[in-house]
Amino acid sequence: LELLFPPSYSLFAETLMDSRWATTELAWTTFPESGWEEVSGYDDSMSPIRTYQVCNVRQPNQNNWLRTDYVPRKGVLRVYVELKFSVRDCASIPNIPGSCKETFNLFYYESEGDVATDSSPLWKENPYVKVDTIAPDESFSLLEAGRINTKVRSFGPLSKAGFYLAFQDLGACMSLISVRVFFKKCSTTIANFAVFPETATGAEATSLVIAPGACVANAMEVSVPLKLYCNGDGEWMVPVGSCTCVAGYEPAGENTQCQVHPACIPGTFKSKFGEGTCAPCPANSRTSSRGANICPCLNGFYRADSDPPDSSCTTIPLAPRNVISSVNETSLSLEWDEPMDTGGRGDLVYNVVCKKCLRDLSPCTRCDDNVDIAPRRLGMRQRKVVVRNLQAHTRYSFEVQAVNGVSGKNPSSPNYSTVNITTNQAAPSAVPTVHLMRSTADTLSLSWLPPEKPNGVILDYEIKYQERGQAMAHTVTSQHSSVNVEGLRAATPYVVQVRARTVAGYGRYSNPMDFSTNLHISSGRKKSVQDQLTLIIGSVLAGLVVVVALVVIAVVCLKKQRSGSELEYTEKLQQYISPGVKVYIDPFTYEDPNDAVHEFAKEIDISCVKIEEVIGAGEFGEVCRGRLKQAGRREMVVAIKTLKAGYTERQRRDFLAEASIMGQFDHPNVIRLEGVLTRSCPVLIITEFMENGALDSFLRLNDGRFTMTQLVGMLRGIAAGMKYLSDMNYVHRDLAARNILVNSNLVCKVSDFGLSRFLDDTSADPTYTSSLGGKIPIRWTAPEAIAFRKFTSASDVWSYGIVMWEVVSYGERPYWDMSNQDVMTAVEQDYRLPPPMDCPMVLHQLMLECWMKERNLRPKFSRIVSTLDKLLRNAASLKVVTSSYSGKSQNIATYFIPFVTALLHDWKRLLKMSLCRDNIIKSGTRGADVEKQEVMKDLLRLGGTLPGHNRKSPEDSQEIIRQQMSQTLPIRV
Structure with a gap:
């Protein structure tokens, strides 16, 4: 479609208001009078401008407002605001209280006319509508020149005749240099011999506005309707329909008009009626006939199947x-x-x-x-x-x-x-991760698997260990893949590494692992424990536990004998005999939700916290980076969420509810809560600091820099965190790459628990039903959650499949530029996201399992973790890559999926394939799966290929079909 209908891009913005145009005082409304002050200044080109500034940082509890004049909206639905401003660094101002800010708030107020006064509307957030908290990219100190920041924000949809802009200062030292209000529109354009009028953008940044078209003179419609879509950035896209020159006319003026043309003479050609002019034959081709529609290539020159007829003929390259x-x-x-x-x-x-x-x-x-x-x-x-x-x-x-x-x-x-x-002789590869079998007061029992590539016979292993933080290291050797390191200090952490040796020398050490010895146990304490153990064993409940544990251990031992892997046996044994997982408690079930904060979150003294800089804005206030230094612990970098001034009791409760939730979790792949400050102002939530930020933006910044094994490792960490939450009967409801944080070691952790809810474990089919509508992230949400507000761990599994797609595509937007309505329609019609570029087949297969329409057929997070572990152990399986396409062409292709599906059913009906399906159904087989199975078999018999395999040979395509049949289309009797 992009080749047939090349889009004509045009970005045009029209200004509604610009403070730089002012030739006299702006005279905007301020409150109170001691707040914002209008002053004269100069812009970058030394032209005089009017600016506003405020700097009341030495007085606490600042609440200074500035409101612009009335701005008519001219019928547009969404407007953009460009702000140029500078902010003084609070650290550079001596002897100021802790209320100094480096941010300000942007609001707007709609009105049918210019009716605002000095006291109306009221100077508070309501009736104003907040757009955003504006933070500078750079602030300046007293000794530096002012650094100008530029920020652009948009808001809509607008419904009244005009609006006011308002700026709220809560204690910053800043200057508002200029304010420009504008909207975007697609300008008049001609494409495919059709004229499309000027069109304003829609109410949302992702809206597409339809513009009808009309054929130019001497042209007729080829397909209807004629329309273009104007997107939120003022760009024309997705042309639908086209016109062509009528008989006797040829295109002119870059396909903007039609003119009379003569017949093509020998040596020229015209490939299609109504398109293009009679042109000379391309290089390395010729024709001697009159009215030719193509010029054949000379001997030894060729055109590719995808080359248009007017392209030059080319030849094959020589050898490198x-x-x-x-x-x-x-x-x-x-x-x-x-x-x-x-x-x-x-x-x-x-x-x-x-x-x-x-x-x-x-x-x-x-x-x-x-x-x-x-x-x-x-x-x-x-x-x-x-x-x-x-x-x-x-x-x-x-x-x-x-x-x-x-x-x-x-x-x-x-x-x-x-x-x-x-090749030469090589040393062995690195030893996989070292595991702790057991520990005592002076001994660590360790085990490991041999290197994946021994490159010869392993002679022995060298084990290096040292106390954490100490430079002196000790080594021991072992002939086997296990060792007892003895003579250690009690209650001491040790760093352990292992490497293998062959005749070619030592391989690389394994990654450092931290293990600790146990404390000494006094005889009195041992006796007490033994007494308690005797009483517990005598109880009926403990007896049942022992019986179950023995059965599980026996099964695991049998599995160990079959697999021959000591490590797998140990891991499974520890899994089965570990104590039961605790259950999540909803903080809103407390009579006073504030009690949940004190039960699940640790209160930290304000003297232990140091805020260093603002790194963003959250729902309730600013997000900062800082340091936490507590007695007996090392100083650590932390993330600090603040509750903005002037909060209500409900806002405070909702703000601390997330801390009550996080405080119940303790897992390496779930964000860790360090504590809260509820007795100070402002109220703070302190979590561990994740250096690389959100996963989606991190992947976009590092596109193509990771191996597939590293990406699968990230996915494994996310799945492990979600398994932990699922085991606690906890549903996240907003699982997406934007809500996964990444630290400096590429460890991914689940965060953002604002939409999560509690599951009733007593129900056979536990769900959470929202009584309120609310906003749902459509692209990440399972169909049953969208349609019926039914959220379960199975709907989290659907969202996890979308996260897998985001990770493998390096942060690409799911379903690209499709609207939410189009996404819901496509998913309901069984369309699923295709594999990203270079996506291993096994990963896309796992995604498709996560996107099963029947939620009970989706895998559990425990099976997802197990599957990813197997892939990490068998890296060769990640090298079988699916055929995939990327780019905007996919966006257009998705509109034709229902038509292709209908065509396939009609084609199957004409070939009377349904007879086979009916016979199988009569024999007691479930029809839906058999129907898919038979379609695959019929494709194989007729030499067909699956969509996306047209770049492969028939043999390769058929093999892929067979693999997908065996993996994704089992016949269930």
């Missing part, structure tokens, strides 16, 4: 030049130069083919999937790769191919260069 190889143990680096001739095309890419050669004269064979070629094997634009995981002392042959869009047209293509290498 100067291939250089560098072997380092079992790794290889390959570099090469561009071919002498690229074939005249701009789509040149390179393929690297790995072949393993035996020592005899037998032919070389393709390398297995364990060989890692980075950044990729096929379709690279880079001229350098790194090959890892080769076998030691083995001969390999590598082909570096140069390929372009017409390489498949030549039987002898592609051209390639060959390099032969032999």
Whole structure:
């Protein structure tokens, strides 16, 4: 569609009010008189302007208001406000109280006319509507020049004739330099021989406004209706319908008008009626006929299937030049130069083919999937790769191919260069994570799995340990994958690392792990514990627990014998015999919700907290970074949420409710609450500080920088946190990448518990039913939660599937620019998000399971964690990548999914495939799944491929279909 209807982009903004235009005093309304003050100044070009400033930082409890003149809205629904301002750094002002601010608030008030007075509307947040808390990017000190900040905010929809802007200062030293109010619109344009009028943007930033079109003179409609969409940024997009020149006319003026044309003479061509002019044949093609619609290519030149008829004919590239190889143990680096001739095309890419050669004269064979070629094997634009995981002392042959869009047209293509290498002996890879089996007052019992790539026979292991914070380290060796480290100090934390040794030397150490020895237990204490244990064992309840534990241990032991993995056995045993998980308690069930804060959150003294800088604005106030220093603990960096001044008791209760919720959680993948300050002003919530911020923005800033294993590790951490919350009967309701925080070690933690609710565990189908409407994040929410307000852990699993898609696509917006209504319609019609670029097939399969329409068929978080653990242990499974597409073309394609579905059903009915389905249903098989199964089989028989596989060979596509049939379409009898 983008090729047939290229969009005409035009961004145009019209100004409603600009304070820089003022030639006299602005005379805006202020309250009180001692607050904002109008002064004269100069802008960047030294032109005189009128500004407002305020600096009452030495007086506490500031509440200074500034209101603009009336601004008519001219019928637009959404307006934008551009603010230029400077703010004084509070730290640079000596001897001031703690009430100094570096932010201010922006409000608006709608009115049918200019009716405001000095006392009306009232100078408080209501009846004004708050737009945002404005924080500067840079503040300045006394010795520095003022730093001008520019912020743009928007609000809408507007319904009255005009509005006022208002600015609230709560104790800042700042200058409001200029205020500009404008709206965006799409200007008049001509596209596809149709004229579209000037159109203002919609009420929301994501709204699409339809503009009808009309054909230009001497043109007729090809498809109707004629319309363009004007988006919230003032851009034309998604053309629908088109016109073409009538017979006897040809396009002119860049497809803006139609003019009379003669017939094409020899040596020229016109590919389609009504489109384009009679043009000379492109390079490397010719025609001798009159009125030709295409010029054939000369011998040895070709056009790709996707090339338009008016494109030049091109040829295949020559082989890459100067291939250089560098072997380092079992790794290889390959570099090469561009071919002498690229074939005249701009789509040149390179393929690297790995072949393993035996020592005899037998032919070389393709390398297995364990060989890692980075950044990729096929379709690279880079001229350098790194090959890892080769076998030691083995001969390999590598082909570096140069390929372009017409390489498949030549039987002898592609051209390639060959390099032969032999790998060296290599040390073993790093030992996986070390596990603590048990600890005593002077002993740590440790175990680990052998390295994934031993590269030879493991001779022994070296275990290095040292007290945390001490420089001196000790080592012991072990012939097995376990050891007892003895002679340690009681109640002392130790840092432990392990590495393996072969004849090639030592491998890399494992990641440092912290383990602690136990305290000494006195004889009196032991006797007390034994007495209590005897009483407990004598009870009926404990007897039942012991019986269940013995059965579970027996089952796990059998699994251990079959798997042969001591580590898996230990982890499963600890899982089954661990004490029961506590249940979440809703703080709003307390008669006084403030009691929940004191029960679940620790009260911190104000002297232990130091606020350093404002890093953002939250729902209830500012969010700051600071430091927490408590007695007996190291000073730590923390995030501090503040409750804004002038709060109501209900706002205070809702603000502290999140602390009451967080205080009940203790998991490495759930944000940790450090404490609260309820007896000071302002009220504070203190949590651990996550250096990398929200996951979605972090991924967008680091697009393509992580390996798939790292991304799966992030997903595993999120799933583990959600499993913990689910086990506590806790539903999050707003699980999204924006609500996942990332620390400096790439550990992801679930946060933002504002929408969560309590589950009744006594119900067979526990749900939470909201009695209020409220806003629901449509793109992340399960269909039953949208339709019936039914929130369960299964709806959280649906949201987790969307988070998986966000992570693999590096923070792309789910469903792109589709409206919320279109998203709900598409999901209801069984449309699901396609795999992002380079997405492993197993990950997209897990996403589809999370998006099952029947919520009881979705996996539990425990199974999701188990699945991701298996993927991390078997990295080769992450290298099977699904076919995917990205970009705005997907947005348009989604509108045609219902039509493709209908076409498939009609095609199946014509071929009488439903007879097979009816026979199976009569035999007692559930029809819906069998119908899908039969469609897949029929596609295989007829040589068809699934959507998204059209870039693969028929054999590859059929194999993918078989894999998806076996994984996603089981027949249930």
